[in-house]
Amino acid sequence: QSALTQPASVSGSPGQSITISCTGTGSDVGGYNYVSWYQHHPGKTPKLIIYDVSDRPSGVSNRFSGSKSGNTASLTISGLQAEDEADYYCSSFTTSRPYVFGTGTKVTVL
């Protein structure tokens, strides 16, 4: 059960949009619409920001959006803000269970 592949780092200036990819296989990302995304500030608890590929939990900014094409899911952060600087992880339900995380992406706001 290999981790999903994410870019190690992505950066952008305040106000810009960035996109983080999450690539898996047909046994996870491509096989189910059960991709979720978590924001993790170091020293804090991970926070769910996207579920079921593109749905946002109540209270999460609409600057966060998700999508999927084939075996790759994506998280887009629009109108980048300083508070968005954090680590981001995708996660998918898998055929083999239980779940698998992505390798994680460090977002830096320049």
Place this chain on the structure above:
Amino acid sequence: EVQLVQSGAEVKKSGESLKISCKGSGYSFSTYWIGWVRQMPGKGLEWMAIIYPGGSETFYNPSFRGQVTISADKSISTAYLQWSGLKASDTAMYYCAIALDGNYYWDYWGQGTPVTVSP
């Protein structure tokens, strides 16, 4: 209010056993899956195992099967993760999280339990 409260920091020696806990409140304990996640120092998140207290179903990430045991006690709304012989490589932060049965995302998380294992 949903809360997951994890047991406190642990400092152990290699070879010792350990059981950490995650107590849920504010929700129906038996209708949510509970999962354990490891984060080694400077590394990413890893799913370890999940359990459904309502039916005691368990699933382990193959990398952790045989290394840890997940369990739950419905009577006290508490889930556990235990080791019978710790290794220095088990040094990490461990988080518990919950997902409503039928959902495939983890919407509530515990505060984390740091475990340090000396060689």
